[in-house]
Amino acid sequence: MVEGEKSPDSAEVGVHRRGGIAELRVAALTSGLASPSARFRVRQLREPLLSHGIALQEFAAQPRSAPPHEWRRRPFWALGSLVNGVYRAGRSYSHDVTLLHRTFVSRALTFEPLTRSPRVFDFDDAIWLHSESMTRRVIELSDAVICGNDHLAKWARRFSSNVAIVPTGIDTERYTPVAGPCRDDLVLGWIGTSSNLPQLEELAPALEGVIQQFPGTRLRVVCDRAPKFTGKVLERTEFVPWEESREVAEIQSFDIGLMPVADSEWGRGKCAFKLIQYMSCGVPVVASPVGMNGLILEEFRVGLAPSSQQEWAEAIRVLLADPDARGSFGAAGRAAAVKVFDSRITASQVAKVITAVYENSRSRLRIPSHG
Numbered sequence: 001m002v003e004g005e006k007s008p009d010s011a012e013v014g015v016h017r018r019g020g021i022a023e024l025r026v027a028a029l030t031s032g033l034a035s036p037s038a039r040f041r042v043r044q045l046r047e048p049l050l051s052h053g054i055a056l057q058e059f060a061a062q063p064r065s066a067p068p069h070e071w072r073r074r075p076f077w078a079l080g081s082l083v084n085g086v087y088r089a090g091r092s093y094s095h096d097v098t099l100l101h102r103t104f105v106s107r108a109l110t111f112e113p114l115t116r117s118p119r120v121f122d123f124d125d126a127i128w129l130h131s132e133s134m135t136r137r138v139i140e141l142s143d144a145v146i147c148g149n150d151h152l153a154k155w156a157r158r159f160s161s162n163v164a165i166v167p168t169g170i171d172t173e174r175y176t177p178v179a180g181p182c183r184d185d186l187v188l189g190w191i192g193t194s195s196n197l198p199q200l201e202e203l204a205p206a207l208e209g210v211i212q213q214f215p216g217t218r219l220r221v222v223c224d225r226a227p228k229f230t231g232k233v234l235e236r237t238e239f240v241p242w243e244e245s246r247e248v249a250e251i252q253s254f255d256i257g258l259m260p261v262a263d264s265e266w267g268r269g270k271c272a273f274k275l276i277q278y279m280s281c282g283v284p285v286v287a288s289p290v291g292m293n294g295l296i297l298e299e300f301r302v303g304l305a306p307s308s309q310q311e312w313a314e315a316i317r318v319l320l321a322d323p324d325a326r327g328s329f330g331a332a333g334r335a336a337a338v339k340v341f342d343s344r345i346t347a348s349q350v351a352k353v354i355t356a357v358y359e360n361s362r363s364r365l366r367i368p369s370h371g
Contacts, residue, residue, distance in 0.1 A: 024358055027095035028058045029088050029115065031102040035060075036193065037124055040168050040273065040343075041148070042101050048347035054354060057095065059088040061104065085111040092116040097358050100138065102127070109134045112141055118361040120354055124148030124168060126269030128155060143357045146350065148271035149292040164353050167292075168273045169346030170280045172338045177282025177330065178252045185216040186320055189254030189283070191247070192274055194225045199260040199288075206312040207233045214320050222250045251281045255326065256319050257303075259287035260312070272296055276341045279333030284326045286315045300340075302333035 026049075030038035038060065046056045062084050085104045089111040092098040098115045101122045108131065112119075121142035128135040136159050139145055144162040147153040156163045188207075190200050200221070211217060211232050219237045221227050226239040240250055251257070257278030261267040268291035275293055278285050285303030287293045297305045304315035319326050 023053055023055045024097065024355065025095040026054055026056045026097045026099050026354060027088075027092040027116070028056050028099040028101060029092065029104065030058055030060045032061045035102075036273075037168075038101055040170070041122060041124060042099070044169070044171060044343050045347045045350060048344045049351055052348060052351035052355070054351055056099070059091050061085075061088070081105055081110075089114040097354055099354070100142065103134065103138060109137050112138050118143040118357045120144045120146060120357055122146040122166075123152065124271045124273075126152065126155070126266050129266055129269075143361065144353050146353055149269070150295075151268045151291055152271075162357075164349065166346050166349045166353075167341055168271050168276065169343035170273075170276050170337060170341050172280050172334075172342045175248055175251070175277060175280035175337075177334055185218060186214070186255040187253055188217060188219045188256050188258055188316065189222070189251065189278075190219070190258045190274075191222040191242070191251060191277065194223055197221075197223060197225070197227050199262055200258065201227050201229065203258070203260055203309070203312055204229055204233050206309045206316070209313045210316045210320070211236050213317060217320060220250070220253065222247070248281070251277055251283065254278065254281075254283045256316065257283040257285045257287075258316075259285060259293065261288040261290040261293055263288070263290050263307075267291060275302070276337060280337035280341070282330040282334040284319055284329035285333065286312065286319065296336070300332055300336040301329065302336060303329045 028042045030042050032038065038058075042056070043058060046058070049056050061081070081104070088104070092115040095116065098117065098119045099122060100112060100115065100119055104110045104112060119142040121138050121144075123135075123145075124147070139156055139159045142160065144164065145156045145160045146164050146166050147156055148166065148168055150165055153163050153165045207219060208231065217236065219233065220240060221237060222240045222242050224242050227237065229237050240246075257274070259272075259274045259278070261270055267288070270291055270293070272292040275285055275287055275296055279300075279302055285297075287297060287303060287305060289297055289305035289307065294305065297303060304318065306312040306315040319329075
């Protein structure tokens with residue numbers, strides 16, 4: 001439930017019942033309606049969490065948690081964030097558990113200590129690289145922490161004894177494979193936000209050689225801005241402005257999904273979600289074996305794992321030339337997405353953490369449960 005929607009009996013706190021099913025009310029305080037992380041790690045779990053007796057209401061940052069690039073707009077952003085932060089912290093008190101997704105304001109501790117406890121903190125990037133003290137303090141304030149991969153969890157366990165790993169899930173009933181016609185003009189695809197475009201742009205030398213060898217191949221980039229390519233790569237690049245309503249169809253149009261990731265502390269903190277999107281749609285992948293990418297590639301055999309420019313060019317060539325390999329990797333990816341990364345599975349994992357935190361808090365307070 002997104003901010004602005006009404007929650008029945010929201011002024012009462014405790015486990016309530018709807019149609020005979022107990023409901024635990026959770027206030028999810030997210031970094032913004034436009035945040036992909038909030039969309040997949042929080043918003044899409046609303047419906048599946050209901051089957052676990054959890055009613056989730058989202059209160060998204062408005063304006064978004066990150067400051068605007070233009071300095072003249074920052075004072076207005078700061079004022080808006082202050083007012084919205086007070087409001088969201090206050091709304092947490094009409095719920096049983098507070099789910100903090102990221103922080104109220106990027107790189108700063110603000111209203112988190114004012115929210116209702118018990119608290120669960122969820123994050124899916126190495127955000128301590130922006131502010132270690134802020135990230136540590138939010139973890140220490142929280143009764144449980146949910147991390148998107150084991151690299152993040154290892155860091156969080158330095159400050160919390162209650163850390164769970166829950167990958168970012170995907171709705172595999174919506175993200176599905178489609179049978180496309182056999183053709184020679186194959187599509188290399190990449191989807192993501194512009195903050196991750198530099199990794200794709202760095203592949204230009206590898207892509208240049210591939211394009212020369214396979215003149216029918218195109219690169220389709222689905223993003224909020226066009227990549228900065230030149231020469232032959234630019235000529236063969238199709239830029240598609242991202243739209244949520246078209247996201248699945250665009251991924252389904254890919255013959256091979258690309259996911260380059262820098263081998264860095266930030267890269268190792270990434271949760272391979274682009275990879276999981278490709279896999280759910282049955283798209284074979286070529287991806288950097290960094291962090292969670294490497295674990296998925298090794299365990300499920302969903303594609304190839306190049307590191308150098310030469311390896312990237314060769315991996316793409318291999319898959320372009322071998323339809324059987326593309327089909328095998330795509331089928332393996334789809335099976336793994338359904339078995340491990342489906343949003344109904346991740347919702348059940350999140351539900352266990354939230355329920356345990358609530359029950360532990362009531363036990364500490366020695367409040368008898370209502371039958």
